[in-house]
Amino acid sequence: VSDLANWKFARWAEAICILAPVEQAGQRDVSKMHQSMNINKALDKEWEGWAMSFLLDAPLSAFSGISESKDPVFKSIGIKCIKDLGEWKYYRWARSICTLAEVESEE
Numbered sequence: 001v002s003d004l005a006n007w008k009f010a011r012w013a014e015a016i017c018i019l020a021p022v023e024q025a026g027q028r029d030v031s032k033m034h035q036s037m038n039i040n041k042a043l044d045k046e047w048e049g050w051a052m053s054f055l056l057d058a059p060l061s062a063f064s065g066i067s068e069s070k071d072p073v074f075k076s077i078g079i080k081c082i083k084d085l086g087e088w089k090y091y092r093w094a095r096s097i098c099t100l101a102e103v104e105s106e107e
Contacts, residue, residue: 005099010061019052046062
């Protein structure tokens with residue numbers, strides 16, 4: 001459960017899902033902007049600079065570290081794009097279990 005809750009790709013996908021709706025148009029290309037978020041290290045070269053709203057529909061292979069050959073594997077479990085992973089109920093359950101485990105008591 002902990003491995004899934006802390007899986008960096010799921011965490012990145014969730015963050016993109018949360019931030020995409022509040023992203024200001026034209027502000028994603030932040031490579032030359034001081035004190036702005038630049039998530040290019042999380043993305044393959046061809047996806048760098050894309051708006052988060054567009055990244056929601058990108059395949060998981062848009063993430064640096066996931067090859068295109070893995071896309072069909074994710075599709076077979078219902079994860080076709082970054083948004084699907086960020087909202088995947090099993091990831092959210094795992095994250096919630098781990099969060100609440102921090103305050104679990106024996107009483």
